[in-house]
Every structure is written in structure tokens, then in C-alpha cells.
Amino acid sequence: MxxxxxxxxxxxxxxxxxxxxxxxxxxxxxxxxxxxxxxxxxxxxxxxxxxxxxxxxxxxxxxxxxxxxxxxxxxxxxxxxxxxxxxxxxxxxxxxxxxPGGRLFFHMLAAIAEFEHDLIVERTKDGLAAARARGRKGGGRSKMTATKAKQARAMYDEKTYTVQQIADTFGVSRGTIYRHLEEDISSI
The missing domain is CATH 3.40.50.1390 (Resolvase, N-terminal catalytic domain)
Structure with a gap:
């Protein structure tokens, strides 16, 4: 041993x-x-x-x-x-x-640490739900302002620019342009 x-x-x-x-x-x-x-x-x-x-x-x-x-x-x-x-x-x-006492103590510490982790996760979820209820949403700030989104829509409607060219103009991804184009359509 x-x-x-x-x-x-x-x-x-x-x-x-x-x-x-x-x-x-x-x-x-x-x-x-x-x-x-x-x-x-x-x-x-x-x-x-x-x-x-x-x-x-x-x-x-x-x-x-x-x-x-x-x-x-x-x-x-x-x-x-x-x-x-x-x-x-x-x-x-x-x-x-x-x-036996050492095993008990170790498992108690592990259980307490796991319980503490679960409480943190639960509080985080509750905090996010409360923020959503107040109209806040997670994630970073939008890279496209309303003005930029209108300009992107105008460029798209001209049919002379590709979505990639529009995205490059505003320094965003194609997905961001598509998302704003869809939002624009759904708000009509």
C-alpha cells in the first residue's frame, strides 16, 4: 500500500x-x-x-x-x-x-458544492426570466440601427447589390442583414 x-x-x-x-x-x-x-x-x-x-x-x-x-x-x-x-x-x-468519516465528509462537501452550483444556475435563470418580463433580452447590442436597417432595405430593393455586398457595407454578417430584412417584412 x-x-x-x-x-x-x-x-x-x-x-x-x-x-x-x-x-x-x-x-x-x-x-x-x-x-x-x-x-x-x-x-x-x-x-x-x-x-x-x-x-x-x-x-x-x-x-x-x-x-x-x-x-x-x-x-x-x-x-x-x-x-x-x-x-x-x-x-x-x-x-x-x-x-468512513472521511468518505462521508468528502461526499458532503461535494454535495454542498453541487447544491451551490445548482442554486447559482437557478438564480441566473430566474434573473433572465425577470429581465425578459421587463422587455430586456440577452445578447449583445444590435449592430444595425433603424437607419442602417432602412438603408440596407433600400439597397436590397434596388436589386443591384448582393446581400454580401450590403453586409460588407455595414460591417455585419449576411445573417444580420437577412434578420433585419425579415423583421422589416414582418412589421408590415
Whole structure:
């Protein structure tokens, strides 16, 4: 049963010493080191550490945020470790999934984080619905003013300009021109 450490910093300029010192103090038999952003899908040192681990081993990190890109990603990694019979320890948070209390604590933290995320999503949806009810709509500002839309309509009706030429004149896409032409027709 080995303790395997994993340390990660986001940039080359950041220093790993504090993490590696803590992992060595935790008696890790081997430490994998990563210089990569946590949001990157490819983290070769983490992949190597996960491949290295065997049933009965424990993956040790200084903090949970060094391991996962998000709560969902962290839960996926922890569930994968659990299926393989590998424990997880986060030193600064006092989490050790090799114990029943540690597993409970980890799952409670994950559930709270997931609940918090769901609340944020719900509040965002409610805020957008309230804004729509007040007549506001999302997205960027319209690139075509009413005057520009009338000029585009006039150019289109002359039948001497292509839609692409009209779009180039106003610095917008063909889709924007078509959308304003359709709005103009539907308002009649």
C-alpha cells in the first residue's frame, strides 16, 4: 500500500516547493508533479499518477483544487479511485476517504458544492426570466440601427447589390442583414 502524491501549479512561474514539501512530510512514496492549468483536459502527470496507483494505495494532494478542474471533475476522479479501491487524502482539508468519516465528509462537501452550483444556475435563470418580463433580452447590442436597417432595405430593393455586398457595407454578417430584412417584412 503506497501513498502517491500529486502536486500541480498553473504556470511555470509558480513554485511547487510548498506542495512537494507537504507531500514528502506526509510520507508519500512517489510524487507526480504537473505544470498545467487545472482547466486543461490533458494533465499527463495526473494521468501517470492515476495509472501508477493500485488497489489499496492512496492518492495524496495538498488541496482538492489541485486535483480537480471542477466539482463534477473532482467527483469523477474520486469515484474512479473508489471503484479501484484507491483512497484519496487532501492534507489541508483533513479529508481521507480511506476512513468512513472521511468518505462521508468528502461526499458532503461535494454535495454542498453541487447544491451551490445548482442554486447559482437557478438564480441566473430566474434573473433572465425577470429581465425578459421587463422587455430586456440577452445578447449583445444590435449592430444595425433603424437607419442602417432602412438603408440596407433600400439597397436590397434596388436589386443591384448582393446581400454580401450590403453586409460588407455595414460591417455585419449576411445573417444580420437577412434578420433585419425579415423583421422589416414582418412589421408590415
Amino acid at each position: 503506497a501513498s502517491v502524491g500529486y502536486a500541480r501549479v498553473s504556470t511555470q512561474e509558480q513554485n511547487l516547493d510548498a506542495q512537494t514539501d507537504a507531500l514528502e512530510a506526509a510520507a508519500c512514496d512517489k510524487v507526480f508533479v504537473e505544470h498545467a492549468s487545472g482547466v486543461l483536459a490533458k494533465r499527463p502527470a495526473l494521468d501517470d499518477a492515476l495509472d501508477y496507483l493500485r488497489e489499496g494505495d492512496t492518492l495524496v494532494v495538498t488541496k482538492l483544487d489541485r486535483l480537480g478542474r471542477s466539482v463534477r471533475n473532482l467527483k469523477e476522479i474520486a469515484n474512479g479511485l473508489e471503484r479501484r479501491g484507491v483512497g484519496l487524502r487532501a492534507l489541508s482539508q483533513g479529508i481521507d476517504t480511506t476512513t
